[in-house]
Amino acid sequence: MSSKQVEFIAPAAGERVDKAIVAEIGESLSRAQIQTLIGEEQVTVNGKAVKANFKLKGGETIRVLIPIKEKAESVLAEDIALKVIYEDADLAVIDKPAGMTVHPGVQNETGTLVSALLSRWPEIAAMNIEEKRAGIVHRLDKDTSGLIVIAKNDPARRKLMEQFQAHTIEKSYIALVERKPQTKVGRIDAPIARDPHNRKRMAVIRNGKNAITEYTVIDDDFHNGQALVKLNILTGRTHQIRVHMAFIGCPVVGDRMYGFRKQRTGMRRHFLHATELAFNQPTSGERLNFESPLPAGLQNVLEKLKEN
Numbered sequence: 662m663s664s665k666q667v668e669f670i671a672p673a674a675g676e677r678v679d680k681a682i683v684a685e686i687g688e689s690l691s692r693a694q695i696q697t698l699i700g701e702e703q704v705t706v707n708g709k710a711v712k713a714n715f716k717l718k719g720g721e722t723i724r725v726l727i728p729i730k731e732k733a734e735s736v737l738a739e740d741i742a743l744k745v746i747y748e749d750a751d752l753a754v755i756d757k758p759a760g761m762t763v764h765p766g767v768q769n770e771t772g773t774l775v776s777a778l779l780s781r782w783p784e785i786a787a788m789n790i791e792e793k794r795a796g797i798v799h800r801l802d803k804d805t806s807g808l809i810v811i812a813k814n815d816p817a818r819r820k821l822m823e824q825f826q827a828h829t830i831e832k833s834y835i836a837l838v839e840r841k842p843q844t845k846v847g848r849i850d851a852p853i854a855r856d857p858h859n860r861k862r863m864a865v866i867r868n869g870k871n872a873i874t875e876y877t878v879i880d881d882d883f884h885n886g887q888a889l890v891k892l893n894i895l896t897g898r899t900h901q902i903r904v905h906m907a908f909i910g911c912p913v914v915g916d917r918m919y920g921f922r923k924q925r926t927g928m929r930r931h932f933l934h935a936t937e938l939a940f941n942q943p944t945s946g947e948r949l950n951f952e953s954p955l956p957a958g959l960q961n962v963l964e965k966l967k968e969n
Contacts, residue, residue, distance in 0.1 A: 741777035751817035807935025820943035833937035
């Protein structure tokens with residue numbers, strides 16, 4: 662049986678290798694399958710086979726060899742329009758719309774960003790990574806709009822991933838939250854892991870992964886008490902901003918997973934937009950900076966809340 666290789670950089674010190682793999686590719690493999698691959702020495706850390714409880718120091722190269730089923734289905738390349746705001750030989754920066762899932766999953770096999778990438782840049786299919794994640798360096802939630810960088814080749818992907826690991830990539834978001842935070846400027850330092858009671862959710866958990874979010878209130882002149890905030894994330898945990906803002910009692914407007922049970926705006930998405938992105942070009946080292954204004958739909962929500 663043939664196999665394909667998934668490679669990524671260990672995200673943090675002190676984490677078990679099996680848990681790091683679950684966090685990286687858990688949507689395509691079960692925890693039991695990952696444990697089996699480790700036992701069969703199909704997982705290496707810096708080229709050496711390890712046990713499931715091996716503790717990472719952070720920054721190691723983890724490789725996972727995944728057997729390919731004979732009738733494995735490839736990701737369907739789809740001619741989906743993309744708003745590309747920058748492109749060179751190594752990468753592209755895309756302004757992703759809300760409603761688009763980044764990579765295929767159990768309930769989202771088509772219409773994804775990866776499907777669109779494979780259609781526009783077929784060469785990324787040759788990348789040394791699982792096809793469902795071809796070109797993907799980081800993720801945005803399905804209903805989060807805004808800037809995302811994708812790699813066109815494996816060397817560029819590796820170098821961008823190293824920048825994420827070193828926290829030299831800057832990402833800023835704009836969110837409308839249901840309540841004004843207690844302070845105008847704040848820092849939320851609270852570990853995040855999967856909610857043990859609901860695997861689809863994340864939660865602040867004592868033994869979770871380190872997660873840090875900084876916020877600044879930029880507008881709180883709304884009749885219903887909402888506040889517009891700018892956020893910088895120093896780590897990239899799943900649902901980090903949504904979990905952290907809910908944790909301090911200020912959930913993102915429109916967030917039906919972590920927010921108010923009864924929504925007040927009627928939005929079909931949550932009010933979260935990736936507005937700024939900065940990183941070093943993988944080959945030249947030039948610092949690249951990009952901005953994306955709020956989509957018209959979100960701007961209209963703000964205007965209506967001001968009127969009311």
